[in-house]
Amino acid sequence: MSRIAENIDQIKKQLPESTQLIVVSKYREIREIQEAYHAGQRTFAENRVQALLERKEQLPDDIEWHLIGHLQTNKVKYIAPFIEMIHSVDSMKLLKEINRQAAACSRTIKVLIQVHVAQEESKFGIPPQSLNDFWNEFQMEKDTLKNVIICGMMGMASLTENTDQINQEFAQINSLFQEAKKQHFSHSNEFKELSIGMSSDYEIATAHGSTLIRVGSKVFS
Numbered sequence: 001m002s003r004i005a006e007n008i009d010q011i012k013k014q015l016p017e018s019t020q021l022i023v024v025s026k027y028r029e030i031r032e033i034q035e036a037y038h039a040g041q042r043t044f045a046e047n048r049v050q051a052l053l054e055r056k057e058q059l060p061d062d063i064e065w066h067l068i069g070h071l072q073t074n075k076v077k078y079i080a081p082f083i084e085m086i087h088s089v090d091s092m093k094l095l096k097e098i099n100r101q102a103a104a105c106s107r108t109i110k111v112l113i114q115v116h117v118a119q120e121e122s123k124f125g126i127p128p129q130s131l132n133d134f135w136n137e138f139q140m141e142k143d144t145l146k147n148v149i150i151c152g153m154m155g156m157a158s159l160t161e162n163t164d165q166i167n168q169e170f171a172q173i174n175s176l177f178q179e180a181k182k183q184h185f186s187h188s189n190e191f192k193e194l195s196i197g198m199s200s201d202y203e204i205a206t207a208h209g210s211t212l213i214r215v216g217s218k219v220f221s
């Protein structure tokens with residue numbers, strides 16, 4: 001068994017049934033991604049549109065691609081024909097553009113709404129105090145948004161060794177997710193994904209209801 005296959009195996013063994021591993025392939029060599037593919041992995045994520053397009057070209061067609069990094073509205077059209085899920089929706093403007101481009105390809109695209117609770121200013125996402133405004137705007141627009149499926153929420157914890165803080169931040173993201181589900185998606189079967197957890201903190205994330213974890217370095221180390 002290859003080292004990458006072993007890492008994937010190891011991580012999966014620790015996951016509850018309800019949590020899916022998404023392998024983050026950013027900055028990796030094609031050969032390394034192929035190794036993960038040969039280990040049976042079919043869901044990969046990139047954080048940049050350009051890299052995503054290049055990799056898709058060079059890798060098998062049955063890979064499901066997720067975008068996890070900040071997305072500019074003018075780049076949506078490049079990924080709309082094939083992207084499986086966009087985790088990083090942080091404005092109504094972006095959501096509308098994804099809907100528009102998905103419609104142009106006769107597709108529906110799954111999206112997550114990204115919240116920002118971490119300390120670092122550089123991280124993208126909607127801050128908790130602005131979420132209500134976002135959901136209110138969504139309520140007014142939702143009949144026009146036929147080509148996107150809002151599947152849940154995504155977030156990141158601060159880059160810290162302080163596990164109390166990471167616990168607190170994941171708990172906060174989970175409660176924002178539960179609140180949105182109750183207020184805006186009580187009749188939806190699709191609003192069910194919580195994308196929290198990376199290499200350093202996925203074990204904490206699964207304890208807070210993570211359904212998708214995005215793991216890069218731990219798979220390829």
Ligand SMILES: *Cc1c(COP(=O)(O)O)cnc(C)c1O
Nearest residue numbers: 024047068198199214215216217
């Ligand atoms: C890079 C990245 C990850 C994976 O990080 P690792 O620490 O390598 O597991 C997860 N989510 C996002 C948004 C990322 O940019």
